[in-house]
Amino acid sequence: MRYVQLRAFHQVAMSGGFSRAASELRLTQPAISDQVRKLEEEYDVLLFSRQHRQIALTAMGERLLAITHRLFDAEDQARELLSESRRLRLGNLRLAADSVHHVLDVLGAFRESYPGVQLTVSTGNTETIVAQLRSYEADIGVLGDLAPHRDFEFIPLNAAPIIAVAAADHPMATRRSLSLAELADSPLVMREAGSRTRRLLEQRAAETGVKLRYAIEVEGREAALDIVASGAGIGFVSAAELGGDRGLARIAIEGAPLLMEEALICLSERRENKAIKAFLDVARGRSAN
Incomplete structure (x- = not known):
């Protein structure tokens, strides 16, 4: 198993296709397909089902994706740690909220402190927000209908x-x-x-x-x-x-x-992500005032 094979698999799974993955990684589609094929052959597994030019993750592929999410998020955190600049100047932060009203003041304060970070806000119910956090489709959730859980970091809002x-x-x-x-x-x-x-x-x-x-x-x-x-x-x-x-x-x-009751939540394993940590710190500062 090689890094490039896992990276190829992860990008195909996240992009939903080999062509898009190749474009994201700036490689050719045959190269991406070859890396995924070698990974499947080496371990005698099927990671994607391929029918009528459509692909979908198999059960084994879903399990591997959960692992590669953590792997490449850890890689991003290591890159941030070793970066020359410790100040958060650029990046993206994705919020999923059951209601954005509860976090408007935090959004404003965060934008003042980190104007270079692009914020994306989507809405949903508890089930969809938790699913987005677990699949790394969202970085921070805003909701109130979830009991404390070891997988998540909670910050009460109001x-x-x-x-x-x-x-x-x-x-x-x-x-x-x-x-x-x-x-x-x-x-x-x-x-x-x-x-x-x-x-x-x-x-x-x-x-x-x-x-x-x-x-x-x-x-x-x-x-x-x-x-x-x-x-x-x-x-x-x-x-x-x-x-x-x-x-x-x-x-x-x-x-x-x-x-x-509303709270900010994120996956506990991602709380040291630079953008996530910065947003949570701003929220803690607002609640302390």
């Missing part, structure tokens, strides 16, 4: 209660608070089944013997708020995630607050 929201002209818009029983009698706009907001509300409703009925079920926070703003029903959101540009009325939910 906690905010779930509130009900309604259009300004909705009959309930003037109410300061509503019970779950009252909400159950109103048309509700609810997030998709995988939503943490929905799960917390349903847990509280079950505890109090209330059955919530949804007039509209919609995927995504922004789509749900748009529908609420149209007057179609009452929706729910974390108080920290509601901007003031929709003119929605905020209505407290009676009883003990249903708190949405």
Whole structure:
């Protein structure tokens, strides 16, 4: 087994094809194909299934990719450590967030300190964010629906209660608070089944013997708020995630607050990556102030 063979395999897996991998590594496609073929032949394994000019990782290929992720990330860290400049001037940092509102101040502070680092922000639910972190498709996650785990480094961000929201002209818009029983009698706009907001509300409703009925079920926070703003029903959101540009009325939910806790997370094995460490340090500094 040679380094060039592992590098070829890793790049093909990450690029999704031999041609793209060859372009990324500035080699010819036959050269890339030859390195992967030799690796498979040497160990009598099949790393890619090849059908109709499409490739996909086999089970063995998936296991090897998990290892090469760590291998080449460690290589990047070693290169950074040995670099002449210890200041982070260039690079990329990928964030995956269930809601970017919780990290806006950290993003701003990080940009001030490291203007040369390009930030990419994507959104998703807990399942997709964790999968992206494990596959190295994201560097840092922003979410709250994950119990402490040895595989991840956690930095708490904030906690905010779930509130009900309604259009300004909705009959309930003037109410300061509503019970779950009252909400159950109103048309509700609810997030998709995988939503943490929905799960917390349903847990509280079950505890109090209330059955919530949804007039509209919609995927995504922004789509749900748009529908609420149209007057179609009452929706729910974390108080920290509601901007003031929709003119929605905020209505407290009676009883003990249903708190949405958010945290920054990254794979523990990647916490010394220069860009990741810098972002986490900025976040720690903000939380200490």
